[in-house]
Amino acid sequence: MTTYKILGLMSGTSLDGLDLAYCTIWQEGHTWQFGIKKTKSVSYSAEMQSQLKDAILLPADSLLKLNNTYGTWLGEQCNLFIEDNGLEVDYIASHGHTTHHQPKNGLTYQIGSGQHLANASKQKVVSDFRTNDVALGGQGAPLVPIGDRLFFSKYDFCLNLGGISNISFEHNGSRVAYDIGLANMILNYITRKNDLDYDAGGNLAKNGKINTVMLQKLNALEFYKLPFPKSIGYEWFIEEVVPIVESTEDSMENLLCTGVHHICEQVAIQIKANKKKAGSTLFVTGGGALNDFLIETLQQKLGDSAKVVVPSKQLIEFKEALVFALMGVLRIEKKTNVLCSVTGAKRDSSSGVLFLPS
Template structure:
């Protein structure tokens, strides 16, 4: 039985840092299984955070330079992780950091050059998982649903609350998934106004009250009326959401409280639209799963028919890195790792580009 030893790397839209997960992945009796052996999160320096956040406005020349230097930085961080834990690694699977995502223009870009990463570590790298799907007419997102299907299929729904909220579930043997809308991206934008990285456990939000005007503005965003497949990126947040936040002169507590009610309204709406049966289970991962006020609010809005399940912390924080590790294994095996039922592409694909170190 072949056991793949992979390091998955993930940097999400919430910009809270780089996640590294060293995983063993294998197939047994037709079922893929995993074991997360070691993990690490690397917080971005204020300089790196600002560089990535503002990368959308860089010239082509400066963006490519960032692509290369960030790839080398990923390699340096991965090498430290390998050396400290004395890891035996077959491949590195790197998502990179999304700076541009305009699927309506068939455009997506993740900084973090796979070649620079491979050269910095001396290990084969599989990266650029999204481009092929766009070339096939898809959204290039979400990608995590292949992992939901193969690793977490005992749950009726898998919800990820990263910078963006997205959901994944089965309908008549087809995996359906799409970006619901906002999650930590708006919460972190608000807390950074008072020099806080995030609202720990939702304590500030819990003490606030609903700003009715802001809630109506957020709930009326046109994106929510679009059919799936659909996905959003930082551009949408800057153009559509930031002006609403800035238009409402209110306390930080009230802005956070209102945002959480909006997030939960939209998630509950989508779960109820796709209702399966009583006592259905919703698995929640991503940073939002650690926000107890958000989780309590969502459970209240869902009622008794849907049970919110928050797993162990290692799954909450490193599920996406794990799934990119899985995607790299499937790429090596030349098996499907991107689902057209999710992205809207012409066909399923085995996506990702292999980079050989020099």
């Protein structure tokens, strides 16, 4: 039995920072097991946050330069983490940071050059997990459902509330997953306009009231009517959501309250449409799971159709980094790590590119 010591890296659309999770991953019979041994979150400086947010606007040569410098920065952060904790690492598995996601145009791009990361960290690296699936006609997203199936199958639904809300569950014998819609992306956009990184615990939103006009506009977004598989990126947020927020004159508290209710209504619609039994369980991770007001509101919207299960803070914050560590292991073993039932690709694949330090 091989036990892999692997460092998973995740940077999400909410632009909070870089998550590092040092994990042990092994297989017992047909069951995959994990241990999260050490974790760290590195907040982005205001300058880096701005660079990543605006990367979509860069000309090609500047974007490629950022790809390389960000890859080197990732490697330096890994080095610090490994040295500070005296870790032995077999591989680093890196998601990178998505700057462009346009599967309908056959492209997706995550910056954080695997070769620069490998050279800076002096470790073997697996990265670029999305490109192959898009080349096979898939959405390239979401990828976390392979972890939901292999690590968290006892729950009926797995919901991630990152910048975007996405869900996965078993449907007619296959794992399906898709982006539901908004999550922290809209909430953080509203708070950052007011020089706050985020609404801790949802306390500001809890003191607000619903702006019914804004809620109606958000609920009417065309994306919500589309069948799965489907996914969205930052481009969609800028084009479709920001104009609604900017055209709504109201207090920060009311905007946040409206955003929370919108997020929860859309999640509840999907759970109610796909639940197979009474008393289903909904396993919630991602930064949104730390928003107490959002979780309370979600349970209210669900009623008795599903029970919300919130795990430990460590798992909430580092589940995605853990799953990319798993995806790295599966790639090394040449096993399926991207499911076509999730992405709509022509076939399952073992995706990711291996980079050796030099």
